Amino acid sequence: MVTFTTAVTVRETNATCDAYEHQDTARILLPLFYSLILIIGALGNGLALAVIIKHRKKINSTTLYSTNLVVSDILFTTALPTRIAYYALGFHWPFGETLCRLTALIFYINTYAGVNFMTCFSIDRFFAVVHPFHYNRFRRVKHAKYVCIFVWFLVFSQTLPLLVQSMSKEEQERTTCMEYPNFEAIPHLPWILLGACLIGYIIPLVTILACYSRVSCKLYRTAKINPTTERSGINKKAINTIIFVIAVFVVCFTPYHIAIIQYMVKKLQLQGDPPCSELQYFQKSLHYTVFLMNFNCCMDPFIYFFACKGYKTTILKILKRQVSVSLSSAVRSAHEESSREVGESNMITLSKPLK
Known part of the structure; x- marks a missing residue:
């Protein structure tokens, strides 16, 4: 009976609880953060x-x-301008x-x-x-297409x-949009x-860690038997890709998922809503951990850099071209500056009166 009364009291308190008391800070930081995601992610x-x-x-x-x-x-970046405006307007x-x-x-599609x-x-x-001997069979584009179709089916079903x-x-x-308090009636x-969290985070993370562990053991055994395999670009490519994915x-x-799990477990333990201060802290943590989760949109191009040879080659060519153009501009500017200084020196010499 005491537990029931406490739960009702907390629920009534949270009904008038301002979960957006951090709006003054958030309306500056969140638009700035999401503008960064929009620019880097789109480019x-x-x-x-x-x-x-190509x-x-x-x-x-x-x-x-x-x-x-x-x-x-790219689909996710199309939804960012309205979210930036939403945060700038104070939720x-x-x-x-x-x-x-x-x-x-669009947000949840990108996440899953x-x-x-x-x-x-x-x-x-x-x-x-x-399993390199079975690799070609599993790697064939036809099979990968079926995997992609299944993934999209799973994503849309969620x-x-x-x-x-x-x-x-x-x-x-x-008027709030896509905020946690909007779903509390479910x-x-x-x-x-x-x-x-179990389906969308824990199981994939365990799968990725299991793959990384097996790959590491395989590479270690292979290098121990045949040290020349250390020069293999495929092995390095594999390890770099999975390490970056884990990162x-x-x-x-x-x-984000730790914040969700922690708060939901607390709700189940209390059989009701936690105090207002905890709701405010949870809501604040969601806003910034969700931004961090969305930042994967900017990190994905680095996965392509490690995994896709064509992307890596193109990026390096662009960087070399940019460095070359910058150096050429610097040399040309230095030459023009030097020529101008020589010209000015000659003018000064000519302008001096003869003695």
Whole structure:
């Protein structure tokens, strides 16, 4: 009976709790952060897509997974301008419920697609190194296409129900969009979110770590038997790709899912809502960990850099060309400056009166 009364009191308190008390700071930082994602994500993924199209005749499973990840990231950047405006307005959404649902759908599509295709990258590298004799059969583009179709089916089955769920909420000072308090009325929400964390984060992370462990053991044994294999570009490529994928998971996805799991477990333990201060802290942590999760849109081009030879070659050519142009401009400027100084010196000499 005491527990029930406490839960009701906390719920009533949270009904008037301002979960957006950090809006003054957030309306400056979040638009800045998401503008950075928009610029880097659009440029990096646009360049990746151009390279993939240019080398489309040499497509393999790795570049096919890259293409799908690029499309997902580019789609995500189209939803960023409205989110930037939303944060700049202090968590106020003036664009209507339909657009709110659409941007939420794009957001979750990018999240789940990113996780699943990164897992595909790791499994692809696993077969390339650990089972090289079976690799060609699994690596064939035909099989990779079926995998991509299944991934998109899985992603849309997870996200399309969002279209029938209200995403915005009218409050006293604002209309919020895609915020956690907007979903609290959903029955069994803690269990739903914990299940989403299991399927969308824990299982893929365990899969990626398992692939990395097997690849590391295989490379170690191979190098021990035949030291010349250390020079193999394929092995280095595999290890670099999976290490970077793990780094992206740890940096981008882990903080968000830890925040979700921690708060949902606390809700289940209390059999109700935690105090207002904890809700405020949770909401604040969500805003910044979600930004960190979305930052994977900027990190994905680095995965292409390690995994796709054509992308790496093109980037290096662009950098060399840029350095060459910069050096040429510097040399030309120095030469012009030197010529101007000589001319000015001659003018001064000529202008001096003869004695």
